[in-house]
Amino acid sequence: MQTRKLNVYVGKRCLLKDLEWQVQAGECWCVIGRNGAGKSTLLRTLAGLRPIDAGQVQMHGKDIAGWPLAELARERSFLSQGRVDAFAYTAIETVLSARHPYHDSRYWESGEDIALAHAALQELDVADLADRDVRSLSGGERQRVAIAALLAQDAGVMLLDEPANALDLAHQISVMQLFARLCHERQKAVVMVSHDLNMAYRIATHALLIMSDGQWQAGPAAEVMTAERLSLCLGHPIEMFRHGTQTVFLPQN
Amino acid sequence: MPTVSATAVPISAQARASGRAVSVLSILAVLSVASIVIACLVGSISLSSGELFNALLEILHGKPSTLAATLLELRLGRALSGFVVGATLALTGVLMQALLRNPLAEPYVLGISGGASVGALATILFLGAAWMVDLAAFAGAIAVALLLFGLAYRDLRGSGSSEGNAPLLLLTGVIIASGCGALVSLMLSIAPDSRMRGMVFWMIGDLSTTQPRYLPWIILVGVLAFSISMARAINIAAMHADNASTLGIKVGSLRQAMFFCSALLTASAVSSAGSIGFVGLIMPHACRFAWGPDHRLLIPAASLAGGSFLVLADTLARSVLAPQQLPVGVITAMIGVPVFLLQLHQLRRR
Numbered sequence: 001m002q003t004r005k006l007n008v009y010v011g012k013r014c015l016l017k018d019l020e021w022q023v024q025a026g027e028c029w030c031v032i033g034r035n036g037a038g039k040s041t042l043l044r045t046l047a048g049l050r051p052i053d054a055g056q057v058q059m060h061g062k063d064i065a066g067w068p069l070a071e072l073a074r075e076r077s078f079l080s081q082g083r084v085d086a087f088a089y090t091a092i093e094t095v096l097s098a099r100h101p102y103h104d105s106r107y108w109e110s111g112e113d114i115a116l117a118h119a120a121l122q123e124l125d126v127a128d129l130a131d132r133d134v135r136s137l138s139g140g141e142r143q144r145v146a147i148a149a150l151l152a153q154d155a156g157v158m159l160l161d162e163p164a165n166a167l168d169l170a171h172q173i174s175v176m177q178l179f180a181r182l183c184h185e186r187q188k189a190v191v192m193v194s195h196d197l198n199m200a201y202r203i204a205t206h207a208l209l210i211m212s213d214g215q216w217q218a219g220p221a222a223e224v225m226t227a228e229r230l231s232l233c234l235g236h237p238i239e240m241f242r243h244g245t246q247t248v249f250l251p252q253n
Numbered sequence: 254m255p256t257v258s259a260t261a262v263p264i265s266a267q268a269r270a271s272g273r274a275v276s277v278l279s280i281l282a283v284l285s286v287a288s289i290v291i292a293c294l295v296g297s298i299s300l301s302s303g304e305l306f307n308a309l310l311e312i313l314h315g316k317p318s319t320l321a322a323t324l325l326e327l328r329l330g331r332a333l334s335g336f337v338v339g340a341t342l343a344l345t346g347v348l349m350q351a352l353l354r355n356p357l358a359e360p361y362v363l364g365i366s367g368g369a370s371v372g373a374l375a376t377i378l379f380l381g382a383a384w385m386v387d388l389a390a391f392a393g394a395i396a397v398a399l400l401l402f403g404l405a406y407r408d409l410r411g412s413g414s415s416e417g418n419a420p421l422l423l424l425t426g427v428i429i430a431s432g433c434g435a436l437v438s439l440m441l442s443i444a445p446d447s448r449m450r451g452m453v454f455w456m457i458g459d460l461s462t463t464q465p466r467y468l469p470w471i472i473l474v475g476v477l478a479f480s481i482s483m484a485r486a487i488n489i490a491a492m493h494a495d496n497a498s499t500l501g502i503k504v505g506s507l508r509q510a511m512f513f514c515s516a517l518l519t520a521s522a523v524s525s526a527g528s529i530g531f532v533g534l535i536m537p538h539a540c541r542f543a544w545g546p547d548h549r550l551l552i553p554a555a556s557l558a559g560g561s562f563l564v565l566a567d568t569l570a571r572s573v574l575a576p577q578q579l580p581v582g583v584i585t586a587m588i589g590v591p592v593f594l595l596q597l598h599q600l601r602r603r
Contacts, residue, residue: 069498073499074501083493093545
């Protein structure tokens, strides 16, 4: 997936100017920026949920607007930041809905879809919630069910808006490791918005910093995620420490 | 993708889902036929099943001469129009609730029926031509639908709000509905007494005067077939709102299709029987409560259940105080309100 001279505007304000960016299979990108810097807006633009203000977003070298929606849905998936459940669908039904792009003209899901959906729930440690009404789940449980749906969609590029939202520490780590594994072993590409620099640094191979004035910096995580650049990007002085094999970012007092 | 072991496959879960749908729908189909038979048997003069059978033969031979045959002809016609109106209202309720992603939506919430009332009452008041009333009601409903479409196009385009609750459409509809309500009150207040009765009766909603007609059936069957074919997409749009487009759904055109289907159904129901309340709200709810929110089953199930419900309610309406007839809307409300409240309370206690 790539962008060419992509400009992202909200109202008259330019959030991103001339973004030239390429996401390759097996890469895990972390998008970092302040509130309102345009992280979610960029993700929604990439997912085709917003009209493109100027420039191009391409998948396999072809503009996303030129793709049939169902085919595109098999290439990229999107996890939104929040969701409102209006009806009492069960968790397994919401996961099965992610198999829609593969159904073509069938009316009911196949046994294979159902097996995939159960396996995805298993992977996220929520198999026992399969028949629960999604409206009765806790925030973290609902988020894991949503991630399970994303797995079931099985797209090459995964666009994730704060995937670790509402998860407890143990699940944050296991979910992040899951995404890292998907990139590494199954050659998926992940683009995630995250506010947790330490977690991002552990699993991201690349990072995209969005400055507030339309500027941006993209590149391998080790090059882009330096204390100096992050301080500039996030508008607060940040220090970087090494602790054993881990790298830790701490805000200065 | 997590690996799938073949042993973990739930045994033909697909067959289970479709099998369940078939059994639920066959039970409802039997119930529908039963409700129509009951409606033919019961009334100020009861018929026995033997008389019913003979009368049916007479009608089929094209010369209804006995009292029983005449009664059957009247009652069957009324039951059939009750069924089509009930099914239409319930289907509209399902579609509106999915369109607005709001389980409290019902066919009359968007003011489309208000438009029908304004059209019908204006015709009764100013022209007094009975044959034009249904036509005017239909035209009024469609006019309001087009107005709504223009005003709330942003919500129907499918890339407005990220939550996708279609608030603009809902609010615009509610405001147009109250505007229509004001026009209706105005017309009622200036109407001469001679016209008043007809206007009030039209408003209450009644199946007694409806002639057998084909158009409501054509609209019902057409929209039903279309919405069943779209049921999977409707599910995804109801679950994911605008984000459904990342799963390959053309959200905008789906919403527009659902909007026009609902408008057409509302217009058809209101112009054939006036405003009969509660069927469009209660039946989708009851069916969702019983069999879950999956529209692949919900759409046909609610239609059948809504049809049977209205036929039975109408039978009650004309037999409780026979020979006097109550407006069927009164009966649906008297059954609907307590059932709905009970359901809500049980839901809360879970």
